[in-house]
Amino acid sequence: MNWTLEVVIVPVSDVDRAKAFYADRLGFAVDHDTVIDDDARIVQLTPPGSGCSIVIGKGVVPEMPPGSLKGLQLVVPDLRKARAELVERGVEVSEIQVVGENPRPVPDPLDNVGFIHFADPDDNAWAVQQISERA
Incomplete structure (x- = not known):
């Protein structure tokens, strides 16, 4: 069974502001x-x-303090391109960080160990990891 x-x-304080951040x-x-x-909305x-998917809203989602979600992680095949896209869209994003050593030889030294980080307007924290091919 899968x-x-x-x-x-994702807990947010302003649904419209969060929707604009995630969509735009x-x-x-x-x-x-x-x-x-x-009093109730789901996006x-x-x-x-x-x-x-992520769900933001009010009145029908579990109550969590806005900004309390940390450690959500997205995966992309090209971290440099992903970072450039976020910067172009006006997202405050960290520089590329290498965490640890690659477990196996790969063509791109960022594979598996390259990360960037950003937060939404409520300070929910996200990471983005580069994985261009799976083992």
């Missing part, structure tokens, strides 16, 4: 934006190529 992670709740700055697709009533967004 167990797939399909949705992660990061390029996530807006899957749906459902207003249930004045689902999906990173390009991902099978897992």
Whole structure:
């Protein structure tokens, strides 16, 4: 039986501001934006190529303090290109960092060990790792 992670709740203080950040700055697709009533709204967004989405909202998502989610990780095949794209879109992103040593010889020294980091407007923290091919 497969167990797939399909949705992660991201706690935010301002749904419209967060939606704009994830859609306009990061390029996530807006899957749906459902207003249930004045106190309840769900917005689902999906990173390009991902099978897992994030949900932001109010009134119907578990209560977590905005900015309390740390360590979400995206994976890209080209970290240099991903960083350049984020910078071009106005995202404050770290320089490329190499964490550890590569477990096997690879054509690009960033594979498996190259990371960048950024945060959303509420300070939910994200990492981006380069993996261009799987073992």
